[in-house]
Amino acid sequence: MDEQVNHLVWYPGQDLLLRDIVRAENCHLYDSEGRRYVDLESGVWCTSIGHANPRIVRTLTEQSARIAHTGFGYSNGIAQESARAILSLLGFEGGKCAFLCSGSEAVEYSVRVAQALSKRPLLMTMADSYFGAYGSASRKQEDEWFCFDWTICAACPYASECNPQCEHWAAISFDDIGGFLFEPGSSSGLVRFPPEKLIRNIVAKVKENDGLILVNEVTTGIGRTGLWFGYQHYGISPDIVALGKGIGNGYPVSVTAFVPDVIDQLGGSPIKYAQSHQNDPLGAAVAREVVQVITEEGLIERGKGIADLLLPGLKGIKDRTGKIKEIRSRGLMIALELEDDPDAPFTIQTHRELVHRGYIVGRRTNINVLRLDPILTVDEKDIEGFLEIFEVVLTDERRHD
Numbered sequence: 001m002d003e004q005v006n007h008l009v010w011y012p013g014q015d016l017l018l019r020d021i022v023r024a025e026n027c028h029l030y031d032s033e034g035r036r037y038v039d040l041e042s043g044v045w046c047t048s049i050g051h052a053n054p055r056i057v058r059t060l061t062e063q064s065a066r067i068a069h070t071g072f073g074y075s076n077g078i079a080q081e082s083a084r085a086i087l088s089l090l091g092f093e094g095g096k097c098a099f100l101c102s103g104s105e106a107v108e109y110s111v112r113v114a115q116a117l118s119k120r121p122l123l124m125t126m127a128d129s130y131f132g133a134y135g136s137a138s139r140k141q142e143d144e145w146f147c148f149d150w151t152i153c154a155a156c157p158y159a160s161e162c163n164p165q166c167e168h169w170a171a172i173s174f175d176d177i178g179g180f181l182f183e184p185g186s187s188s189g190l191v192r193f194p195p196e197k198l199i200r201n202i203v204a205k206v207k208e209n210d211g212l213i214l215v216n217e218v219t220t221g222i223g224r225t226g227l228w229f230g231y232q233h234y235g236i237s238p239d240i241v242a243l244g245k246g247i248g249n250g251y252p253v254s255v256t257a258f259v260p261d262v263i264d265q266l267g268g269s270p271i272k273y274a275q276s277h278q279n280d281p282l283g284a285a286v287a288r289e290v291v292q293v294i295t296e297e298g299l300i301e302r303g304k305g306i307a308d309l310l311l312p313g314l315k316g317i318k319d320r321t322g323k324i325k326e327i328r329s330r331g332l333m334i335a336l337e338l339e340d341d342p343d344a345p346f347t348i349q350t351h352r353e354l355v356h357r358g359y360i361v362g363r364r365t366n367i368n369v370l371r372l373d374p375i376l377t378v379d380e381k382d383i384e385g386f387l388e389i390f391e392v393v394l395t396d397e398r399r400h401d
């Protein structure tokens, strides 16, 4: 590709290191010269079951040849069947869901429903959570949101008991809060997990006030954390769940799902929200197939096995090199905080060097964090290969900048 030609607008801050990827298969990307790269970040957390997964390719081909898009006045059994499968996976039988296009949209739709039903002015969330590119939850304005700083709780010696009499808790004005939007673990890609007891206490209090529990499973859902959904690690029962990214395996479909009680409260007249691809059969068919593939091929268990290989390897590298400050993980959602690196030049170089040697990992801009979010179907040999190269890259002074 001509290096001088660039007609695309890109998100700032990220290195566009590979400009000519022409083909992908499972966790492997190939450039136009046939070089192979191992994708250890699943695109942007999206290709949960692998690039060009044959069953998803078949679904896309067959469904788009039948019918891809419907209008407001006519529908299709595929969307109904897919909705039933997703609701049953969530334990939301009798509820309803909407198929949308992006994670941001699924979260925003959840928030609009909660705001429409709430009799209190604010929704609560964690100060460090990320919810998407636009909408109320992305802005977190004071007149709509109460943002809680849970880092104080994480450092609290009583976090595992979390006594709701403490000062920090007493400062939360639950009387103003009509719902809690929880992102169970990604924390803007930093992979931090708020204490379980704290979350259960918040959920109990919000529910006591008839508030709704909303969960953003855009990154943590679809097996990423070793269970189907990140909220399952907390033993809570949400009322609204937003899914995105991995549910489409790279095709842009997302889902907002509601328990029956929320649908009853909406009283048959859902909020006014329309977009062209709502409940399109193509996206719905892909989502249904992704769920079926993960179920039939036991991929959640497989992902756990990969995590059991990857984590001890990373811990060994941490001990031997002294270059990793902290490893945070749940299932196949992993953040590696490198040793102190103001403005992150070492992190940037490490990232570039890994790509140069054929391994693509995620990098958070401006901080010293690398992310690993491999595909559930990643090859074990590629994990072993990565561990070997990663240790060399962390300790080798010679770099290809």
Ligand SMILES: Cc1ncc(COP(=O)(O)O)c(C=O)c1O
Pocket (backbone or CB within 6 Å): 102, 103, 104, 105, 107, 130, 131, 132, 133, 183, 186, 188, 189, 216, 218, 219, 244, 245
């Ligand atoms: C935790 C979380 N929620 C929501 C979103 C928004 O998803 P999308 O980019 O598909 O709109 C993202 C995107 O990275 C995310 O990380």
